[in-house]
Amino acid sequence: MTTIIRLAETASLIGDPTRAAMLYALMDGRAFTAGELAEAAGVTPQTASGHLAQLVAAGMLAVEAQGRHRYFRIASAEIGAILEGLQLVTADRIGRLPRPGPRDAALRKARICYDHLAGELGVALFAALAGAGHLRLSADGAALSDSGTALLGSLDIEVPARRRPTCRPCLDWSERRHHLAGQAGAAICTAALARGWVRRRHGSRALDVTPTGTRAFAAGFGVRLP
Amino acid sequence: MTTIIRLAETASLIGDPTRAAMLYALMDGRAFTAGELAEAAGVTPQTASGHLAQLVAAGMLAVEAQGRHRYFRIASAEIGAILEGLQLVTADRIGRLPRPGPRDAALRKARICYDHLAGELGVALFAALAGAGHLRLSADGAALSDSGTALLGSLDIEVPARRRPTCRPCLDWSERRHHLAGQAGAAICTAALARGWVRRRHGSRALDVTPTGTRAFAAGFGVRLP
DNA sequence: CCGATGCTTCGGACGAGAGCGAAACATCGA
DNA sequence: TCGATGTTTCGCTCTCGTCCGAAGCATCGG
Known part of the structure; x- marks a missing residue:
């Protein structure tokens, strides 16, 4: 009760x-x-x-x-997940209505979900990492494999070893597929912002992927953006 | 806006x-x-x-x-997931308080989450299936492997092939690990109820695992309940 | 047909809570 | 010490939404 x-x-x-x-x-x-x-x-x-x-x-x-x-x-990330989840069901029940505004389109393409990358970019990144064997998907969630750890190391992206799970799949509300959260997701997001791979849109969670970023995601992670 | x-x-x-x-x-x-x-x-x-x-x-x-x-x-299952998620954050922020009531304990042990098994039982089932290679975990979620399909077939559990994903990991709010949702999860839950492996508690989502059920889950799925 | 049952619509009463003006409190810069 | 700025507390108004009583529809059993 x-x-x-x-x-x-x-x-x-x-x-x-x-x-x-x-x-x-x-x-x-x-x-x-x-x-x-x-x-x-x-x-x-x-x-x-x-x-x-x-x-x-x-x-x-x-x-x-x-x-x-x-x-x-x-x-906490859980609060962020709830807010994203609420958007998911909200979008779900009115998804049939044809109102894909330009701002929503930008959000779908790439955005920040609390502290990591989401949208098409985030999902593509997760899929590329998983497809190349850099993630070990298990019942509990996901963890960086040895090759994944090595990959991030070679890109000078440091993932702090804390209590928080290094990788956590997070359901993407626009794509309905998982993107990478957790320490690794946050580290990649931080690096992407610091190195100019993505740029914040003013007053929005939407991100723009720069030409540099497109090349970096393709060369470093094998991400092929649509 | x-x-x-x-x-x-x-x-x-x-x-x-x-x-x-x-x-x-x-x-x-x-x-x-x-x-x-x-x-x-x-x-x-x-x-x-x-x-x-x-x-x-x-x-x-x-x-x-x-x-x-x-x-x-x-x-829809998404609505159910939101409700479970809200419980998760709600429990999270007051998790330190020592109030594990008997009814909550029963809920943690085994319960129904929308249409599939959750709680310790659901998580153990998911882990057992994943550990034995009966699930193919991918970026998108999970699917029954050939051995998994065969296993359910041998137990006379029919999984309808519909649009809905056959397997879907669903985050368990009490265990914080995944349990098995989707068509396969629903089919197993239905079978477990029909065959008396678990019994509903009156007026609650909590389930009691019967002695028959304990044997069946161990023999059929390799589930070892604590 | 008729009453019984289940559900919905309508109208008005009530309470919870959001909002702001005014004022108090805390901190900074000089 | 002083004013300026950022934030909070207090007291009040007002709107929104929940709730129930009464009445109106729909459906079933006979």
Whole structure:
């Protein structure tokens, strides 16, 4: 019984348009100040403050104080996965409607999912790695094989060895196939941004793959983008 | 922008305690009448009717009229996955609290997730099948290997060949590992219920594994339950 | 046909919660 | 120390949505 109540509370937190807008703005994994999130959601700072306090109390957001600013970010990859999943079912039930806006098309092509690459690019990357034997797919998820570890090493991409799974398949809401999450996914995403393989679109989670990036993904990972 | 609104609408539908209770009751994959769901949620029939209409309009529930009864069920496995995922994050943020009630323990041991086996039993089954080479794990998900098809055939478990994936890994919210969904998962679950390997607990998604079932899972699938 | 049962529609009452103005608090720069 | 900026707390209003009583449809059994 209490399970149901808690489930409803969690969903209800995401269910408010203002809070949903804030969570969505945070979906690219970066941290924003309370004021920025207030503007993103179109409400006054005091209103935003109340919502953010609720999300933090529920453990969905983490907060870090720096001077007179307070930076908020998504607390865990699981929260990000839920938000992506909700988009999946939302898109699913209205998928028949013909409204593929240009911005949505860019999102489908390549975007950031919390801290890793998603969209066509992310799925193609996952498929290429799996096809070349760089991933060991198991019942638990996925792990880098020896050749995969060597590949990332040769590309100077360092994957920190932490408790978090090195690889985790994450269901892509637009492609309905897995893309690479986990430490390895985050490391590749960081490297791709740092080396100019992909560029953030302003005010969006969408990414543009640069010509350099197209070459790098093809040569380094064997990714063939459509 | 509209994406955010839709996301919030979906979450908000799940966010109402009454609707959440109905969805939760339907999580075992069976269909219930409007009256039964009203009782399950603790509201009057007319209140339940309104909620059910909303869920159907949103595409989250499917409805089938039979005489003067109307049977409601979860519309798709994706909806079920979202509900399981919400439980996961909900359990995650309060996971430290030591409250493993007896009913929760039973749920963790074995339960039905929409139309297939989950919990320790489901995870052990998936691991056993994968370990014995009966599943081909790929980037897209999983498929029965030839030996897997043969195994199910020898056990008289028929897996219909439909559009739906024959196997699909589904993240288990209590075990945090995959269990077997898809056509094969549903077929095994149906067989397990029909042959008395597992028995439903009254008014719950929890399952009890019978002595017969323990032997059958061990002999047939090599499953070793803790 | 008729009553019984299951479900839905309509109307009004009630409460929860989102929103903002005003003011307090915290921190920075000078 | 002072004002400026970022954030939070308080008090209040107002809207939205849930809920139920009453009544209206549909379907079944006879």
